[in-house]
Amino acid sequence: MQDQQQRRSLDFRFLAEPTDVNFGGKVHGGAVMKWMDQAGYACAAQWSGHYCVTVSIGGIRFIRPILVGQMVTLNAQIVHTGKTSMHIYIRIVAGDPKQNRMVETGHCIMVFVASDQAGYPVEVPSWQPQTKQDYALEKYAIQAKESAQSLDKELLAALSEKE
Template sequence: MTQFKQVKDSQVDISELMLPSHSNFNGKIHGGYVLSLMDRIAFACASKHSGAYCVTASVDTVDFLKPIEIGELVTMKASVNYVGNSSMVIGIRVEAENIRTGEIKHCNSSYFTMVAKDEDGKSLKVPGLILTNDHDIRRFAKSIKRNKMTLNRKKEFNETDFSSEEYVHLLENYKVKIEK
């Protein structure tokens, strides 16, 4: 196994024309279809970096910024932003291009955590990451920050007893009715 790989060594770009069969009843492309494409490119990028089969462990921050229209060319760009022992955070940027006008819009950015597996389903060590510019360093540092925020959120939720009467006040400003 290679000890370290550069970010550019495992970057993947894919483009696909959005067809009517990918749309919902409102004529926009299904978010689920977009997520499926994102999962595929995350798999390709992680597998390219690790040289192994990879599975999706989690998806962080999926915000649909702008709708994608039928007939637009969607391009997804994926790169390894962070590596752990067996896990990798794959950053994905989704853009849609109106092929008639050339206008490009940013539709989504997301982060998929992928884990490398062997034939028996056991986690495998992945190569380290060679950071060659400020952009790579910033993305790696942001991934560390996101990981810490996720751990803190999980810890807080595990330590909090939401069944307690003490927390009912949290619901006061929400559209909820309590009937016991």
Template sequence: MQKSKPVSYSRTTITELMIPSYANFGGKIHGGILLSLMDKVAYACASKHAGAYVVTVSVDGVNFLQPIEVGELLSLHASVNYVGRSSMVIGIRVVTENVKTGEQKHTNTSYFTMVAKDDNGKPTEVPMLILEDKNDVRRCLEAIKRKQLKEAYKDDFDNEKSLLHLNGEIHLLNNERVIQNITQ
């Protein structure tokens, strides 16, 4: 295994035509189709960097910013933004292009955390990441910050859950669109 690899080594783009069988009843591309394609490009990018089989362990920030239309070309641009010992954060930018007009639109940005596995299915060390320009540095720093915020949120939420008492918090439902139909 190489000790380090530059971001550019594993940068990956997949482009695919959006066809009618990918569409929902509203004529827009299913979110599930997009997630599957994002997982595919994340795998390609991460496995190239790791030189090993990888698995998806989490997905952060899947926001559907604009609908994707049948007939558009969808390009998924992936790069390794951060590496841990066996994990990698893969940043994915999704852009569509109308082939008739050339108009492009940014539809999604997401972050997949992938873990490299050895032949026995155990996590295995990945090469260090060589940051080649200011964008690579920015993306890496953002990944570190996202990781810190995610850990803090998990801790805060776990603490809140342990303090949650049904009778003491029931008032939170008063302004929500719910009907309490509890029989005991």
């Protein structure tokens, strides 16, 4: 059980660099999204033991800007599994490393699917919530999945209508 809990999450930690900034002098949202994808992939691959592909990213919230020189930590953790999919909650915190005070700067839910060498989906180990927070995050992931599926159906219906 402990091994499974350890494989369930990971932290990426690094300093925001000058090459990461946008014209406003803050870290570019695209750079943050790249970091999310990297952390999510590492978490999914660690959990499944397979190569994984990003299926979706949802609920991205940029709460506060990240500044050059701040220590950035992305915590990625499995919060729901399907047969071949893994829903990963990513929380981003940042702050001045000299002050040891980190604040949340954003979060999202990402879905990855494990695949074999030919690119076909493979089954992943099942994950079950253990704590109150686990149950809340799993509920959030399931609601995000259901909402995305509903929006996809609406879009497909609208696009298939003849004018």
